[in-house]
Amino acid sequence: MQAWSESPDGELVAALADDDLGALRELYTRHAPWLSVRLSRRCSDPDVVADALQDCFTAAWRGSGRYRGEGEVAAWLWGIAVRRLVSRLRSRPEAVLSPLEEWDGTIEPSAEERVLLGIEYGDLGAALGRLSPEMRAVVQATVLDGLTTKEAGQLLGVPQNTVKTRLHRAKAHLRQDLAGGVT
Amino acid sequence: MTSHHTWHLDEDLLRGYVGGTVDGAHASSVEQHVLRCVACRTRVNALVTVSGTSMLDDVWIRVADDLQSPRPPVTERVLTRIGLAADDALLLWSAPAFKAPWLAATVATLAFATLAASINDQRGLMFFLIVAPLLPVAGVALAYGPMADPAFEVAAATPYSALRLVLLRTVAVLATTLPLAVAAGLLLPWTGLGVAWLAPSLACVAATLAASTWVTVSRAAVCVGVLWTTVVALASGPGFLSPEVAVDLATLPIYALLTLAALAVVWMRGGHLNHLGEPS
Numbered sequence: 280m281q282a283w284s285e286s287p288d289g290e291l292v293a294a295l296a297d298d299d300l301g302a303l304r305e306l307y308t309r310h311a312p313w314l315s316v317r318l319s320r321r322c323s324d325p326d327v328v329a330d331a332l333q334d335c336f337t338a339a340w341r342g343s344g345r346y347r348g349e350g351e352v353a354a355w356l357w358g359i360a361v362r363r364l365v366s367r368l369r370s371r372p373e374a375v376l377s378p379l380e381e382w383d384g385t386i387e388p389s390a391e392e393r394v395l396l397g398i399e400y401g402d403l404g405a406a407l408g409r410l411s412p413e414m415r416a417v418v419q420a421t422v423l424d425g426l427t428t429k430e431a432g433q434l435l436g437v438p439q440n441t442v443k444t445r446l447h448r449a450k451a452h453l454r455q456d457l458a459g460g461v462t
Numbered sequence: 463m464t465s466h467h468t469w470h471l472d473e474d475l476l477r478g479y480v481g482g483t484v485d486g487a488h489a490s491s492v493e494q495h496v497l498r499c500v501a502c503r504t505r506v507n508a509l510v511t512v513s514g515t516s517m518l519d520d521v522w523i524r525v526a527d528d529l530q531s532p533r534p535p536v537t538e539r540v541l542t543r544i545g546l547a548a549d550d551a552l553l554l555w556s557a558p559a560f561k562a563p564w565l566a567a568t569v570a571t572l573a574f575a576t577l578a579a580s581i582n583d584q585r586g587l588m589f590f591l592i593v594a595p596l597l598p599v600a601g602v603a604l605a606y607g608p609m610a611d612p613a614f615e616v617a618a619a620t621p622y623s624a625l626r627l628v629l630l631r632t633v634a635v636l637a638t639t640l641p642l643a644v645a646a647g648l649l650l651p652w653t654g655l656g657v658a659w660l661a662p663s664l665a666c667v668a669a670t671l672a673a674s675t676w677v678t679v680s681r682a683a684v685c686v687g688v689l690w691t692t693v694v695a696l697a698s699g700p701g702f703l704s705p706e707v708a709v710d711l712a713t714l715p716i717y718a719l720l721t722l723a724a725l726a727v728v729w730m731r732g733g734h735l736n737h738l739g740e741p742s
Contacts, residue, residue: 300529300530304526311521312506312510312518315510317496333521336522351498354497354498408485416486419486419490
């Protein structure tokens with residue numbers, strides 16, 4: 280077992296195919312913490328989050344061949360993790376979903392930060408902030424988390440058609456907003 | 463692969479994100495940035511490791527355990543994949559109906575019955591009509607109980623609903639036996655007969671299950687077998703035209719009613735299956 284701490288993520292994933300548990304451990308150290316935070320924002324039941332995290336790394340180990348060597352390993356892992364979360368939620372419908380809007384105003388980003396975040400999203404970030412929580416949840420699940428409308432419905436606990444309708448309405452709102460219709 | 467960002471997330475914002483106190487739009491921004499920026503990812507990790515070490519360690523132990531224990535056979539994984547709970551998949555897959563001896567016996571019996579039916583007109587057909595519907599019954603009789611199940615001791619000691627086990631095993635029997643029997647039936651020169659016996663077959667299986675809430679499942683199966691044989695024999699005897707009467711279109715509603723009634727009995731008396739294969 281070689282020391283992996285200096286290797287880039289892509290090499291670690293490639294080493295999984297050779298059954299190198301040390302490589303998986305290093306991947307876990309690098310990615311499990313932030314994945315756990317991101318998953319916790321989708322589901323507030325810590326047991327379900329832990330299960331999804333476990334499934335994610337087990338699946339990464341067994342499906343390492345499916346990583347095509349392009350793009351961020353982090354994004355690949357997130358794609359696995361969020362789908363594992365969806366399937367865990369499907370078998371435990373009683374699990375509590377995180378309320379997506381729980382901002383108590385304690386963190387007010389500074390003016391400088393608003394500009395910096397604007398680089399990431401521009402006006403879109405502000406427009407997103409003006410969507411209703413339901414519509415934003417749908418946009419987050421489909422556009423940002425990369426889920427299909429069916430998976431998003433399972434994650435959010437609403438029918439697929441509702442996801443489609445909300446996404447459609449959210450797009451209309453964003454389009455209008457970015458065109459300067461709403462201030 | 464690491465894109466060099468010209469800026470990094472503010473410490474307060476990161477803390478707020480990890481602590482769950484930033485609003486949705488900002489959290490999404492943080493998440494998109496963290497996905498691509500190794501430096502900020504490391505900072506998120508450092509914040510998490512302070513608070514969530516034990517959970518992360520636990521999960522890692524489970525991952526490592528999981529990877530080092532042998533994988534369940536591929537069939538069991540397929541069953542799990544289509545939505546069956548892992549222990550259901552194990553119990554279903556360990557059913558004798560999925561074992562080679564049972565499958566071999568089924569194929570041999572069907573081949574014999576089909577051959578007889580295609581050589582000798584009336585009596586051969588009668589033979590086929592007796593055997594084909596009873597094959598699933600025999601399968602159910604062998605599907606659970608001390609005689610048949612290598613996992614019987616384990617199953618009996620498991621706090622697992624006997625009714626659930628029996629129904630699972632019945633599904634296993636039907637899933638393996640029926641396709642084979644239907645295929646055999648289609649080889650026969652009588653069109654429609656190849657599938658027409660499915661209704662009495664299901665009725666026989668249901669009746670066996672219902673009867674096994676009173677007597678042992680093997681005895682129930684024998685009784686149902688004798689009954690069905692008698693029905694077909696009577697239908698082929700003088701006064702009737704041919705064994706086909708037993709699977710005539712007009713008799714189908716009778717079998718449907720029988721099946722429903724038997725299933726209702728199983729549903730209501732399911733608790734009497736407490737001891738596997740032996741009613742309490």
